[in-house]
Amino acid sequence: ELLPPGYNHLLCVKEDEFRAHLKVQLSTKEEVEKWLEEFQNSSTLTWRKARTYPESARYNVYRVDLRCQHKTYSSGKNSRNTNCPATLFLVLKRSMEDRRSRSTDRHMAEGYLLYVNWRNEHNHSLAGADALRKRDVSAITIERLTELFEKGHSPSSALDTIKYDLQEEEGEDYFYAAADRAVCPDLQFCYRLYYKIFQKSYGAPSGEKMVVDLRERLARYNEEHGCVCAQIEQTIDGQQVVAICTPVMQRVHTRVQQSGEMVFVDSSGNCNRKTHRLLLFVTPSAAGGLPLGVLITTSESAATLTAGIALLKRLLPPAAFFGRGDHGPQAFMTGDCSALRQALATVYPGASLMLCTFHLLQAMWRWLWNSHNGIKEEERPQLLNGFRGLVYARTAEELSAAYATLCADPLASKHKNFMKSLLEVYGRRQEWALCLRGNNTNNYVESAVRIVKDKVLHRLKSHNLTQLVDFITTRFEAYYIRRLTDYANNRLINLSAPKCDDVDCQKIVQEDEVNFLVPSASAGGWYHVNTGLSCCTCPVGRTGAPCKHQSAVVQTFGVSETPPLTSTPPLRKLFYEIASGGTAPDDWFVPVEPKSVLDDQRSRGEDAVHTSAGPRTESLEKELDGILGILKKKLQEDTTFLAPLQSFVDNFKKMKSDSAVQSALFSFGKTSCVPTRVHATPRGVLQTNTEVGVQPTAVCLGGRRALGADRPPKSSRRDHPYTKGERAKAEPHSLSHCVQENTSQGKTH
DNA sequence: GACTGAATCCGCCACCGCCA
DNA sequence: TGGCGGTGGCGGATTCAGTC
Numbered sequence: 001e002l003l004p005p006g007y008n009h010l011l012c013v014k015e016d017e018f019r020a021h022l023k024v025q026l027s028t029k030e031e032v033e034k035w036l037e038e039f040q041n042s043s044t045l046t047w048r049k050a051r052t053y054p055e056s057a058r059y060n061v062y063r064v065d066l067r068c069q070h071k072t073y074s075s076g077k078n079s080r081n082t083n084c085p086a087t088l089f090l091v092l093k094r095s096m097e098d099r100r101s102r103s104t105d106r107h108m109a110e111g112y113l114l115y116v117n118w119r120n121e122h123n124h125s126l127a128g129a130d131a132l133r134k135r136d137v138s139a140i141t142i143e144r145l146t147e148l149f150e151k152g153h154s155p156s157s158a159l160d161t162i163k164y165d166l167q168e169e170e171g172e173d174y175f176y177a178a179a180d181r182a183v184c185p186d187l188q189f190c191y192r193l194y195y196k197i198f199q200k201s202y203g204a205p206s207g208e209k210m211v212v213d214l215r216e217r218l219a220r221y222n223e224e225h226g227c228v229c230a231q232i233e234q235t236i237d238g239q240q241v242v243a244i245c246t247p248v249m250q251r252v253h254t255r256v257q258q259s260g261e262m263v264f265v266d267s268s269g270n271c272n273r274k275t276h277r278l279l280l281f282v283t284p285s286a287a288g289g290l291p292l293g294v295l296i297t298t299s300e301s302a303a304t305l306t307a308g309i310a311l312l313k314r315l316l317p318p319a320a321f322f323g324r325g326d327h328g329p330q331a332f333m334t335g336d337c338s339a340l341r342q343a344l345a346t347v348y349p350g351a352s353l354m355l356c357t358f359h360l361l362q363a364m365w366r367w368l369w370n371s372h373n374g375i376k377e378e379e380r381p382q383l384l385n386g387f388r389g390l391v392y393a394r395t396a397e398e399l400s401a402a403y404a405t406l407c408a409d410p411l412a413s414k415h416k417n418f419m420k421s422l423l424e425v426y427g428r429r430q431e432w433a434l435c436l437r438g439n440n441t442n443n444y445v446e447s448a449v450r451i452v453k454d455k456v457l458h459r460l461k462s463h464n465l466t467q468l469v470d471f472i473t474t475r476f477e478a479y480y481i482r483r484l485t486d487y488a489n490n491r492l493i494n495l496s497a498p499k500c501d502d503v504d505c506q507k508i509v510q511e512d513e514v515n516f517l518v519p520s521a522s523a524g525g526w527y528h529v530n531t532g533l534s535c536c537t538c539p540v541g542r543t544g545a546p547c548k549h550q551s552a553v554v555q556t557f558g559v560s561e562t563p564p565l566t567s568t569p570p571l572r573k574l575f576y577e578i579a580s581g582g583t584a585p586d587d588w589f590v591p592v593e594p595k596s597v598l599d600d601q602r603s604r605g606e607d608a609v610h611t612s613a614g615p616r617t618e619s620l621e622k623e624l625d626g627i628l629g630i631l632k633k634k635l636q637e638d639t640t641f642l643a644p645l646q647s648f649v650d651n652f653k654k655m656k657s658d659s660a661v662q663s664a665l666f667s668f669g670k671t672s673c674v675p676t677r678v679h680a681t682p683r684g685v686l687q688t689n690t691e692v693g694v695q696p697t698a699v700c701l702g703g704r705r706a707l708g709a710d711r712p713p714k715s716s717r718r719d720h721p722y723t724k725g726e727r728a729k730a731e732p733h734s735l736s737h738c739v740q741e742n743t744s745q746g747k748t749h
Numbered sequence: 750g751a752c753t754g755a756a757t758c759c760g761c762c763a764c765c766g767c768c769a
Numbered sequence: 770t771g772g773c774g775g776t777g778g779c780g781g782a783t784t785c786a787g788t789c
Contacts, residue, residue, distance in 0.1 A: 048789090154781090155781090155782085156781060191781095191782070191783080
């Protein structure tokens, strides 16, 4: 039962239950090695080499003495040594054709050349979970893991897939299969294999050889695409820079209008084991931030970044930045990194440079918390709030006044270094003051950085520069093709227009064809909406994002100029063309709407009530009068109707728009009074919950819920009785909270 | 040098609690 | 009641030291 099937075995001597001499019909060393592997699989035994013999022996082709894996040379704390006496001696005899043999063994002539001397006397358990988890991972499992890695799986997701497949194949026997390391490896093995494979595929981790490998890879990539999409260059100071502008990025340059207006740039490190920096160039669009170029450098110095950006500039298509070409975009927005800003100014002198307000405020808070600057703890929030007033000033006059107030503040003027720092920052106000410019944050590029780390690198550090470049040209590109395809097919779920329920639509004033005055929902003022430009003067709309005031105008007036930051057929077609590089039939993007009432015979008969105010309206009015009469009569005769009708009147008064009334009328009498979130529903009753239900036993016996793996309620937290003092307070991550509580900012990365 | 188990770091996720 | 930011345990990712 222990021997592998498919071979001819001959049992020559069986000394007792545990000792035997076998012969197997094999003739080459390779066949013997394969037999041994299959024997280890069929017997669940693992053998190690105890002694080998020279191959050129006179009588033997191959000979090896094997020992059980539980017989090791040393016995440490973690050793698996049990001093197991089991052995397996293999001897492959030379074939009769090669020599003249005087042997009387008649089996040799029949081809039984492998002699097996098996002493199966193990002094440990052979079948338990602990025995099986010590086995070697089988070659088939390694092959399967390798395939999964090549398809983009991370070590953990590959292992999950293996386990899932095993569960499907083994059914009830999965419990036993899962214990066997040969078919179900441990996570650490997966990690080691992952890095070993990529070391092989992507060559040396660094040095000259890596650069040579990378140059060859880039040359092949450019050849495949028929144009120069990526290049590597060595700077004067010996640094490496790699610039990438993939075909999709080139199409974003030439087809997306915003690429000529605003480009966000941010850098990120920690993407691989070396100190490479990754710079992303991103433009905003209706489908979120879209990449315009990627730069990978080995240094953050201004000289290296300048060389890198200049290299990227040479790769860009002639109509880059929506036709502006070498002039670059109208503006770049960056964090407060002087080297990057200096490099951008050198390569694109015509583009204005803006600062992200979030990074600016964060930098100021860190400056205030730097003990070298001598700002007392209680003084920090006041100084930051004064500075925040400058950043968020609504007009140039307000900005000047806020600056004057802060300068006159005795606390600020007390600190000379603060005043010096403030003066320096105020001198660059054109770069950051919201009243002097439009956009206030580079969240688009932050999002793109996250995509690289999450979707491209799967939160793993890349093996080397070659792999990082390979991932950018394959996975990163593929991610944006998928995203744009989803947008083109109207499959992005988070692009719906903002809700405008709290905007008083009745008060909206139309100034001309595209200009509207919309009342503020919270503050008492008015905002100006331009539907042609898709802009609003509110804090959200000012950034170019869709806001509730634009939604209110679209809903109330149904203007034809739909804001570009929503999904329209031409825009979807454009993004399809950027993603694919081809063209799609126009009717693919036509929205699903009822056909014209004039065209549709059936609509003429049935839907006329919705479009004309004919005799049907008169009869409806009569029916409404009748219903109101019935309700009034019920109110007078039956006191139980008093509360429900009062509720109806109250709810009606709360409705602020026609659409809300229409929606309520459509759903009148159709909805159930049963609350949607039922917390204690008995078994057998239909539950309405958004969570995937589990068996009650899953909660009782195990699983994540039962383990309480999530954050426990504060009430349940108990420190050990021997704990001295109070629990250490965690540092908060929110900047606003830090300012409010006057604490330093906790680590977020 | 290859492999393994243990230790350690760090980001995700789901509940808490506040606010509108 | 829903939304949203804060928080901390858990587990994935990585490193280290010992074993084979």
